[in-house]
Each structure stands twice: as C-alpha cells, then as structure tokens.
Amino acid sequence: MITTNLAQSALETASNPLLNTAIFTVFVVVTLAIVVRVNRRRTETTGDFYTAGSAFSGRQNGIAISGDYLSAASFLGIAGAIALNGYDGFLYSIGFLVAWLVALLLVAELLRNTGRYTMGDVLAFRMRQKPVRAAAATSTLVVSFFYLLAQMAGAGGLVALLLNVTSGFGQAVVIAIVGVLMIAYVLIGGMRGTTWVQIIKAVLLIAGALLMTLWVLALVGFNFSGLLGEAVANSSKLGEQLLNPGNQYKNPIDFISLSLALVLGTAGLPHILMRFYTVPTAQEARRSVSWAVALIGLFYLFTLVLGYGAAALVGADVIRSAPGAANSAAPLLAAHLGGTLLLGLISAVAFATILAVVAGLTITASASFAHDIYTNVLKSGEASPQQEVKVARMTAVVIGVLAIVGGILANGQNVAFLVALAFAVAASANLPTILYSLFWKRFNTTGAQWSIYGGLISTIVLIVFSPVVSGKPVDPATGKSASMLQGVDFHWFPLDNPGIVSIPLSFLLGYLGTVLSSRRDPADPQKYAEMEVRSLTGVGVEKAVTH
Amino acid sequence: MSTPLGRSEAAGPPTGAPDWEKAQAEPEFQELRRRLRSFVFPVSGLFLAWYLLYVLLSVYAPGFMSTKIGGNFNIGLLMGLLQFVTTFAITWWYVRWANRRFDPLARSIREELEQR
Numbered sequence: 001m002i003t004t005n006l007a008q009s010a011l012e013t014a015s016n017p018l019l020n021t022a023i024f025t026v027f028v029v030v031t032l033a034i035v036v037r038v039n040r041r042r043t044e045t046t047g048d049f050y051t052a053g054s055a056f057s058g059r060q061n062g063i064a065i066s067g068d069y070l071s072a073a074s075f076l077g078i079a080g081a082i083a084l085n086g087y088d089g090f091l092y093s094i095g096f097l098v099a100w101l102v103a104l105l106l107v108a109e110l111l112r113n114t115g116r117y118t119m120g121d122v123l124a125f126r127m128r129q130k131p132v133r134a135a136a137a138t139s140t141l142v143v144s145f146f147y148l149l150a151q152m153a154g155a156g157g158l159v160a161l162l163l164n165v166t167s168g169f170g171q172a173v174v175i176a177i178v179g180v181l182m183i184a185y186v187l188i189g190g191m192r193g194t195t196w197v198q199i200i201k202a203v204l205l206i207a208g209a210l211l212m213t214l215w216v217l218a219l220v221g222f223n224f225s226g227l228l229g230e231a232v233a234n235s236s237k238l239g240e241q242l243l244n245p246g247n248q249y250k251n252p253i254d255f256i257s258l259s260l261a262l263v264l265g266t267a268g269l270p271h272i273l274m275r276f277y278t279v280p281t282a283q284e285a286r287r288s289v290s291w292a293v294a295l296i297g298l299f300y301l302f303t304l305v306l307g308y309g310a311a312a313l314v315g316a317d318v319i320r321s322a323p324g325a326a327n328s329a330a331p332l333l334a335a336h337l338g339g340t341l342l343l344g345l346i347s348a349v350a351f352a353t354i355l356a357v358v359a360g361l362t363i364t365a366s367a368s369f370a371h372d373i374y375t376n377v378l379k380s381g382e383a384s385p386q387q388e389v390k391v392a393r394m395t396a397v398v399i400g401v402l403a404i405v406g407g408i409l410a411n412g413q414n415v416a417f418l419v420a421l422a423f424a425v426a427a428s429a430n431l432p433t434i435l436y437s438l439f440w441k442r443f444n445t446t447g448a449q450w451s452i453y454g455g456l457i458s459t460i461v462l463i464v465f466s467p468v469v470s471g472k473p474v475d476p477a478t479g480k481s482a483s484m485l486q487g488v489d490f491h492w493f494p495l496d497n498p499g500i501v502s503i504p505l506s507f508l509l510g511y512l513g514t515v516l517s518s519r520r521d522p523a524d525p526q527k528y529a530e531m532e533v534r535s536l537t538g539v540g541v542e543k544a545v546t547h
Numbered sequence: 548m549s550t551p552l553g554r555s556e557a558a559g560p561p562t563g564a565p566d567w568e569k570a571q572a573e574p575e576f577q578e579l580r581r582r583l584r585s586f587v588f589p590v591s592g593l594f595l596a597w598y599l600l601y602v603l604l605s606v607y608a609p610g611f612m613s614t615k616i617g618g619n620f621n622i623g624l625l626m627g628l629l630q631f632v633t634t635f636a637i638t639w640w641y642v643r644w645a646n647r648r649f650d651p652l653a654r655s656i657r658e659e660l661e662q663r
Contacts, residue, residue, distance in 0.1 A: 094601070094631075101634060226619075228620075530567035
C-alpha cells in the first residue's frame with residue numbers, strides 16, 4: 001500500500017507531537033489565566049455562576065455562540081466529508097446554518113424575556129413547576145450527555161491523529177486531561193470563564209480557517225472553479241461526481257430526516273438556549289444571533305474551500321488511507337500548506353474546540369440539575385442561591401467524571417451518531433415544547449409532559465432499533481459492520497435518523513396532551529397574558545440591568 | 548437579583564404589578580402581537596420551505612443539480628450558496644424590521660407598563 005505509507009509519512013514527518021503539545025499547553029495556560037482574572041470579583045450568586053450576571057454584549061455572546069456551536073466535528077468532519085464525498089459534505093453543513101433562523105425569528109428574544117437560567121424556566125412560567133421542570137431537566141441532561149460523550153470520545157480519536165498517541169492507555173489519559181480541564185474551567189470560571197474560553201476559541205478557529213482558506217485560494221490564483229477542477233482531477237475514485245450530490249447520502253428519506261433534525265434541533269439545544277440568558281436584553285439576544293449567523297456562515301464557506309482544497313492539494317486517496325480518514329483532511333492540508341508549525345497550530349485549535357464545547361455543555365447540564373431538579377423540584381424553591389451554586393458545582397464534577405469514564409469506554413467505538421442523536425432529541429422533545437409554550441395559549445402542563453417525554457422516548461427507541469445500533473451489513477473489506485454493535489441484528493426501524501417520525505409525533509403529542517386534558521388541567525389565562533406581555537415587551541427585564 | 552422574573556425566587560408579585568390580562572387586551576399590545584406574528588410565521592414558513600426544496604432537489608434530482616452552469620460550477624453549488632445568501636439576507640431583513648417596526652412600539656408599551 002503505497003498510499004498508506006505516503007499518508008502516514010505525510011502526517012508523521014510533518015507532525016511534531018512536542019510542538020503540538022506545547023502550543024496546546026500555551027492555550028490552556030492563557031485561557032486559565034483569563035478565566036481566573038475575569039472572576040476575581042466573583043460572587044456566589046446563581047446569576048453570576050449560570051449566566052455571568054447577563055452582562056455580556058450581543059457581539060461577545062455571538063462570538064461565544066459560534067465557539068459553543070462549531071465543534072471539532074464541524075471543523076474536521078465537514079472539511080473531511082467535502083474532501084472525500086464532495087457535494088454531500090457541503091449539503092450537510094447548510095442545515096447547521098439555516099437552523100439559526102429558527103433561533104433568530106422564533107426563540108431567542110422571547111426566551112430571553114421569559115426565563116433566567118434554563119429551558120425549564122420558560123415552561124415553569126405558566127405551568128406547574130415540578131412536572132415541567134423535571135421533564136425539561138431530563139431532556140436537557142440527556143441531550144447534553146449524548147453531545148458530551150460524542151465530544152469526549154472524539155478527543156481520543158483526535159489525539160491518535162494529531163499527537164500520534166496510538167495506545168488505548170495514552171488516549172484514555174488524554175480524555176481524562178480534557179475532562180479535568182473542562183471541570184476546572186467550569187468550577188473556576190462559571191459561565192463568565194466558560195464564555196471567555198469560547199470567545200478565544202472561536203477567534204482562533206475562525207482565524208485559522210480564514211488563513212488556510214486564503215492560502216488555498218492564493219495557490220489557485222483565487223480561481224474557485226479551477227480549484228474544483230483540480231479536486232476532481234485528484235479524486236481517482238469519484239472524479240467528476242465529486243461536485244454532484246449523492247455520494248454520501250444514498251437514502252433520500254434518511255437524509256431528509258437528518259436535515260429536519262439539524263434545522264429544527266439547533267434552537268432546542270440546551271447549551272445554545274442558555275447562552276441567550278447571558279445578555280441583558282432581547283435586543284442583545286437578537287444581536288447575538290446575527291453575529292452568530294455571520295460567523296458560522298463564513299466558517300462553513302471556509303470549510304467548503306478547505307474541503308475541496310484538501311481534495312485538490314492532498315488528494316482523496318492519501319486522505320482516505322491516513323489514520324482518522326476523513327478527519328485527517330484539514331490537518332493534512334495544514335501540513336501541506338504550512339508544514340509542522342501550521343499543523344501544530346491547527347491541532348491545538350482542534351483541541352481548544354473540544355474543550356470549549358464540553359465546558360459549555362457541562363455548565364448547562366449542571367445548571368439544569370441544580371436549578372430545576374434540586375432547587376425547584378426537590379426543595380420546592382426553598383434552597384438558597386449559595387446552596388444551589390454549591391449543588392451546581394458538585395454536579396459539574398459528577399458530570400465531568402461521568403464524561404471521562406464514558407468517553408474512555410466509548411473511545412474507538414462508532415459513536416459519531418451521538419451528535420445527530422442529540423440534535424434529534426432537541427428537535428423532537430425541546431423545540432415543539434418551547435414553541436407551544438411561547439405561542440399557544442391553551443398549552444398546558446400535560447401537553448408539555450407529553451411532547452417532551454414523547455419526543456425523548458420515541459427518538460431514543462427509534463435509534464436503539466435503527467441500523468445505527470445493529471444490523472448494518474458487514475463490510476467485506478474490514479470484516480466489520482458499520483453499526484455500533486457487531487454480530488447482532490435487532491433493528492426494525494429502517495432509517496439512521498428518527499427525526500422525520502419523532503418530530504411530527506412530538507408536535508402531535510403536545511397537541512393531543514393539551515386538548516385531551518384541557519378540562520382537568522386548564523391553562524392559566526392570566527399567566528399566559530403575563531408571559532406574552534413580558535416576552536414581547538421585555539417588561540421587568542431591561543430595567544434591572546441598567547447598571 | 549438581576550431580574551425579577553423567576554417565580555420561585557420572587558416573593559409574590561411586586562406591589563402595583565400590572566394587570567396582565569388588561570395589558571394584553573390593550574389595542575397597542577394586540578397590534579404589537581399582530582406585527583410579530585405576521586412577520587415571523589410567514590418568513591419561517593418561507594425559509595423552511597426553501598431549505599426543504601433545496602434538500603429535496605439534492606436527494607431526488609441529482610441529475611438536475613449536477614447541470615453545469617459555467618466552469619466547474621453546477622446548479623447544486625449555486626443553490627447551496629444561495630442558501631447562505633438567503634440566510635444572511637433574512638437575518639439582515641429581520642433585524643432591520645425589528646429595529647424599525649417592532650422595538651419602538653414594544654418600548655412604548657413597556658415604558659407605559661413600568662410607570663403604572
């Protein structure tokens with residue numbers, strides 16, 4: 001295998017693990033110093049810990065949202081998918097961008113005006129506290145944990161690729177380091193520190209992608225059509241087909257199902273929803289989303305150039321046979337362009353990306369547990385803010401430890417579907433409930449429980465019995481099935497993505513639960529009036545933050 | 548406390564709290580509500596339909612999407628890039644609309660309610 005040797009030597013000769021580690025250490029030290037610095041005047045209030053006192057500006061929050069949203073999967077995964085499968089990788093990235101319009105038009109501002117810390121706040125505004133908070137927290141914890149697990153397991157694969165850590169033990173150590181750093185950021189910095197980590201990471205990631213994009217374009221004389229031509233010429237397997245749809249997504253219904261989950265899931269991701277509380281007003285929430293749309297859109301345009309650039313300059317065969325396959329496209333391109341130093345920088349940025357995303361997930365999950373479950377369900381709202389923050393901190397440690405253990409166990413397993421699963425749960429359980437709650441007067445506690453639990457359970461059941469978990473045909477080349485489990489087949493649901501069933505089902509359940517229970521569980525019209533007036537005008541929100 | 552919203556923490560409504568059902572029934576508020584809904588619902592329907600059309604064409608009409616339109620560009624790439632253009636344009640349009648048509652009315656209702 002000449003190409004294998006070429007690919008391995010390309011990464012191995014260019015990669016200097018010592019340099020990569022050094023650059024990454026600088027990132028960690030600098031960000032930790034900043035986290036400590038911004039929290040010198042820290043107080044132990046819940047508002048400070050969860051939402052940094054709602055004192056970020058729309059622009060800062062918009063940059064932080066990009067940092068929270070653009071995971072390593074976006075950077076390495078999408079660039080790699082474009083390099084190997086061409087057009088379909090690009091098609092995939094667009095759902096992640098268009099989704100922000102749902103957040104902008106329907107969710108961000110109204111949510112800002114009706115809640116304080118969590119998704120549960122919005123539902124509890126006009127429904128029975130305990131049942132809806134329990135439901136919202138359950139869904140938040142499930143989404144966050146799936147997402148977290150995918151990121152942690154991905155960190156293992158990433159070190160294998162970038163630091164040449166190939167032993168299982170070495171990768172486990174790196175996953176543990178990521179987890180410990182994540183806990184440190186959250187405990188020391190709370191939301192303020194986490195936000196700054198996300199801002200720094202977003203700037204580094206977008207600047208790095210911009211640099212590589214300009215570099216690639218300069219090499220082809222800023223002729224994008226010429227770049228596409230070179231990519232085609234260098235893709236022996238696909239050739240001209242690289243520019244056309246249909247290489248990666250063979251089943252149309254399955255891709256439509258995935259697209260629905262992406263476009264409707266973003267505005268239901270708990271760690272994204274929580275970011276809208278870190279700004280003082282609805283206007284700043286609006287500004288946050290416009291900044292996020294601009295930055296995320298630009299970033300996906302960069303990945304389009306980087307993906308085809310990797311196909312043109314590195315070559316699909318070399319990428320396919322490199323360790324990490326598709327994920328190695330961007331690192332290989334960095335090595336091709338700027339040698340060891342650029343590869344080191346891009347590797348460090350990829351790590352920073354994981355750290356910032358997992359820290360955001362951890363603080364969201366711990367806020368939901370402490371605020372919704374501990375204070376409002378277990379203590380019936382009687383816990384002091386100091387107690388609540390203490391519980392949130394302990395929860396962060398527990399979640400961090402679970403994520404480390406889960407990440408180590410899942411390392412090497414095929415868990416890439418977990419991110420799509422998190423989006424599917426967010427789109428099925430969370431978004432219908434939030435929209436009904438904000439816009440439908442009759443929506444009641446029973447309806448909210450039906451849509452959250454119905455969406456959550458149907459999504460998970462359909463995934464468990466899908467080909468993702470069992471029953472994909474064995475690939476004769478590797479002797480392994482593409483499913484998570486090998487050697488068993490209990491699937492009956494034909495699609496990899498449940499969204500096309502679970503999203504309409506959850507909307508239907510929310511409707512049915514409401515109308516069937518409207519006699520014994522009527523919605524409170526006065527509470528709805530208060531919620532609607534507050535959510536549209538911002539009464540009571542804006543005055544308090546004029547300091 | 549940064550905001551007085553959380554019901555669990557607030558010790559009941561502050562004295563002189565507005566009568567919310569009355570505030571909701573005011574014609575100004577009904578106008579504000581109508582403006583918001585008549586902008587965000589149709590525009591949401593529009594961009595979702597446009598995105599779905601793009602996805603459906605990509606998966607069911609790959610031949611059409613592969614039609615060359617100049618150099619190595621094809622219709623699929625053009626339509627994908629148009630999704631970026633429309634997303635940016637709708638964001639810009641909504642922000643402009645909200646600043647001009649929504650915020651001033653919302654502000655005047657808010658100020659009136661807070662003076663009561």
